[in-house]
Amino acid sequence: MRKLFKYLKKYSFLIFLTLFFVTIQAILNLYLPDLMADIVDKGVARGNVEYIWSVGWKMLGITLLNIAAAVISTFFAARIAMGFGKDLRSMLFKKVMNFSLNEVDKYGVSTLINRNTNDVTQIQNVMFMMLRIVALAPVTAIGGTIMAISKSPKLSMILLVSLPIMFVAMFFIVKYTIPLFKSMQKKLDKLNRVLRENLTGVRVIRAFAKTEYEKQRFEDANEDLTRTALKVNRVFALVFPIILLVMNITIVFLIWIGAIQVDKGALEVGNLMAVMQYIMQIMFSFIMISVIFIFLPRATASAERISQVLDEETKIKEIEIPKKLSNIEEIEFKDVVFYYEGGKEPAISNASFDIKKGEVVGIIGSSGSGKSTLVKLLMRFYDATSGKIYINGLDVKEFSQKTLRERISLTPSRPVIFSGTIEDNVRIGKKDATEEEIIEALKIAQAWEFVSKLPDGIKTKVSQGGTNLSGGQKQRLAIARAIVGKKDVYIFDDSFSALDFRTDAKLRRALREKLFDATKIIVSLRVATVMNADKIIVLENGKVVGIGTHKELMNTCTVYKEIVSSQLSEEEIA
Numbered sequence: 001m002r003k004l005f006k007y008l009k010k011y012s013f014l015i016f017l018t019l020f021f022v023t024i025q026a027i028l029n030l031y032l033p034d035l036m037a038d039i040v041d042k043g044v045a046r047g048n049v050e051y052i053w054s055v056g057w058k059m060l061g062i063t064l065l066n067i068a069a070a071v072i073s074t075f076f077a078a079r080i081a082m083g084f085g086k087d088l089r090s091m092l093f094k095k096v097m098n099f100s101l102n103e104v105d106k107y108g109v110s111t112l113i114n115r116n117t118n119d120v121t122q123i124q125n126v127m128f129m130m131l132r133i134v135a136l137a138p139v140t141a142i143g144g145t146i147m148a149i150s151k152s153p154k155l156s157m158i159l160l161v162s163l164p165i166m167f168v169a170m171f172f173i174v175k176y177t178i179p180l181f182k183s184m185q186k187k188l189d190k191l192n193r194v195l196r197e198n199l200t201g202v203r204v205i206r207a208f209a210k211t212e213y214e215k216q217r218f219e220d221a222n223e224d225l226t227r228t229a230l231k232v233n234r235v236f237a238l239v240f241p242i243i244l245l246v247m248n249i250t251i252v253f254l255i256w257i258g259a260i261q262v263d264k265g266a267l268e269v270g271n272l273m274a275v276m277q278y279i280m281q282i283m284f285s286f287i288m289i290s291v292i293f294i295f296l297p298r299a300t301a302s303a304e305r306i307s308q309v310l311d312e313e314t315k316i317k318e319i320e321i322p323k324k325l326s327n328i329e330e331i332e333f334k335d336v337v338f339y340y341e342g343g344k345e346p347a348i349s350n351a352s353f354d355i356k357k358g359e360v361v362g363i364i365g366s367s368g369s370g371k372s373t374l375v376k377l378l379m380r381f382y383d384a385t386s387g388k389i390y391i392n393g394l395d396v397k398e399f400s401q402k403t404l405r406e407r408i409s410l411t412p413s414r415p416v417i418f419s420g421t422i423e424d425n426v427r428i429g430k431k432d433a434t435e436e437e438i439i440e441a442l443k444i445a446q447a448w449e450f451v452s453k454l455p456d457g458i459k460t461k462v463s464q465g466g467t468n469l470s471g472g473q474k475q476r477l478a479i480a481r482a483i484v485g486k487k488d489v490y491i492f493d494d495s496f497s498a499l500d501f502r503t504d505a506k507l508r509r510a511l512r513e514k515l516f517d518a519t520k521i522i523v524s525l526r527v528a529t530v531m532n533a534d535k536i537i538v539l540e541n542g543k544v545v546g547i548g549t550h551k552e553l554m555n556t557c558t559v560y561k562e563i564v565s566s567q568l569s570e571e572e573i574a
């Protein structure tokens with residue numbers, strides 16, 4: 001939690017104001033019982049109506065001031081807590097946006113969402129509470145003790161017994177709930193993960209008749225979370241009545257001992273009433289502190305989870321003075337080896353090849369052979385474990401990631417469609433693209449044929465995830481987005497897989513004609529998609545096992561020959 005306090009600096013003045021008004025509120029609270037004692041002892045007991053009126057007005061004024069101080073302090077506390085929550089959410093979002101895929105893999109999407117929503121809310125709530133209690137409770141406790149002793153030191157002694165009992169009760173709450181709250185957070189992550197998987201994979205689940213199994217999986221996660229939540233509540237259920245019991249017994253003893261004192265004439269009734277109120281205030285301030293102790297562990301667990309993300313060092317480091325990149329003339333992979341975090345086998349081993357400007361390069365290999373990994377390394381989503389990737393003879397690390405991605409475009413294998421219109425989705429590739437440029441990109445991507453038939457054309461709304469589009473339509477939209485901004489290198493990572501052979505061929509022809517001077521890297525499992533490339537790189541188990549044209553590879557590379565013969569007929573091969 002302390003780690004996050006440094007982000008509170010900008011609220012220093014507001015915090016000061018909140019504490020100031022809360023302190024005023026606490027002092028006014030302490031003044032009221034004193035005035036009440038006066039009214040009873042000097043007004044009521046002596047039948048002095050004038051005195052009752054004058055002190056009564058005073059009490060009313062103080063109560064109004066008290067209310068004003070409470071409203072102002074609550075207003076400021078809310079502003080600080082909500083503002084701080086907003087800052088944390090923005091910082092987390094910015095941080096996660098700058099994460100390399102290493103960090104995204106490490107945390108997982110569900111927990112990152114939870115940390116930005118649920119965890120921040122926990123901190124916000126505790127912050128709001130703490131800002132008021134942190135001043136209210138100590139001032140009331142200390143001031144109340146002083147006032148109570150000044151009225152009757154004998155009666156105040158009762159605190160020496162009640163307070164230690166309350167301390168012990170609070171200690172138990174803290175000790176048992178911290179680990180439980182931590183585990184609750186993890187279980188909430190799990191529940192969200194199951195829910196996310198279920199919602200995104202709902203079609204697959206139905207198709208495989210796995211609804212019952214998934215229901216059970218959700219029930220298990222839900223049950224697990226509930227069980228831990230119940231454990232926490234059991235601790236509270238046990239400890240809170242003890243605290244209330246202590247309070248009530250204290251009052252009974254106070255009245256008993258106080259009544260004897262009044263009877264003896266050693267104490268006035270008004271003072272007894274004031275002492276009772278002070279002791280109640282003191283005990284109440286301890287309850288307030290214990291409430292903080294209940295919520296603080298939970299917020300501490302959340303704060304830890306937030307700090308972990310904020311302090312995470314991204315593995316992809318930006319160079320201090322990045323080189324400029326005006327045109328990508330050449331790409332070279334030299335002895336590149338790459339292991340995924342925790343991976344035992346290299347996903348890429350000793351890959352060496354080069355790609356010249358304007359070339360059409362095909363990358364082929366069986367599923368899991370490392371094709372996507374290879375292009376992710378070029379995009380610098382990950383850094384090579386060893387070996388180097390050069391662009392125009394310079395290490396890829398010499399450029400900023402922004403520069404690199406301004407010159408290279410990637411169409412991922414799974415198209416991502418955002419909610420908005422078709423136009424909005426394509427415009428992500430170039431912010432200021434004109435309508436003509438968008439239509440041109442859609443035409444090259446072979447998407448225009450279906451977009452032009454839609455009632456609203458490029459203004460047609462697409463739902464989140466593109467559920468109102470077919471797989472091939474989504475792929476073509478993603479391709480249009482990738483080619484709308486002019487780049488030096490276009491990477492298509494298995495982006496034609498949902499297209500029929502005719503559209504695939506038409507799309508490749510359009511790319512060749514319209515983007516003739518750009519380098520095109522086409523990753524595919526299909527021979528037909530890459531066989532006309534200027535150069536084909538064949539991968540097997542992360543190793544480059546062949547580089548050349550279709551013809552050359554048919555003579556030299558057995559793996560390629562096997563892939564070809566498994567996909568093409570004798571006539572097509574000939």
Ligand SMILES: Nc1ncnc2c1ncn2[C@@H]1O[C@H](COP(=O)(O)OP(=O)(O)OP(=O)(O)O)[C@@H](O)[C@H]1O
Nearest residue numbers: 105340343347365366367368369370371372373374
């Ligand atoms: N994020 C990841 N974390 C750990 N291992 C990964 C990750 N992504 C891929 N791998 C592993 O790296 C290897 C290469 O994966 P990659 O996605 O590059 O293969 P691919 O040839 O593109 O496969 P496909 O054609 O099925 O998309 C696989 O063994 C895969 O299990």
